[in-house]
Amino acid sequence: MASKRIKGAETKLEKAVQAEINKHASDYESGAEGFLKDLLHGGCQSGIVDSLVCYSDTIKFFEKHKDEINELLRDMLSDCGCAVQQLLTDWNSDDPLAMGMYNQNLLAWFGFEETAWRLADRNGIEI
Numbered sequence: 001m002a003s004k005r006i007k008g009a010e011t012k013l014e015k016a017v018q019a020e021i022n023k024h025a026s027d028y029e030s031g032a033e034g035f036l037k038d039l040l041h042g043g044c045q046s047g048i049v050d051s052l053v054c055y056s057d058t059i060k061f062f063e064k065h066k067d068e069i070n071e072l073l074r075d076m077l078s079d080c081g082c083a084v085q086q087l088l089t090d091w092n093s094d095d096p097l098a099m100g101m102y103n104q105n106l107l108a109w110f111g112f113e114e115t116a117w118r119l120a121d122r123n124g125i126e127i
Contacts, residue, residue, distance in 0.1 A: 004031030
């Protein structure tokens, strides 16, 4: 089995995502690339990130990385010129400030997936 791992994480969020990717890299013949392809195909919603399956875990992840996730969201919304409901189609419009667990769960998954994509790009992995 390949043990290709990713590197280059700089922020706390990037380090958390990198650690999770590298934890699963040994499960794939192509290492981190295989995990990233599966992750970015089915998303966190698929259950591939075992630490982000239960609401209690996703909420904890969101709270820990809230500032970085909000920055990613702000940048993404600015880049695409769209509303949060267009970017995150399951967004609960009754909770625009993400005070409830449903939208916090979506933001945790968004933050993880977007960070994973950026780390893949930084490591020259095409998804």
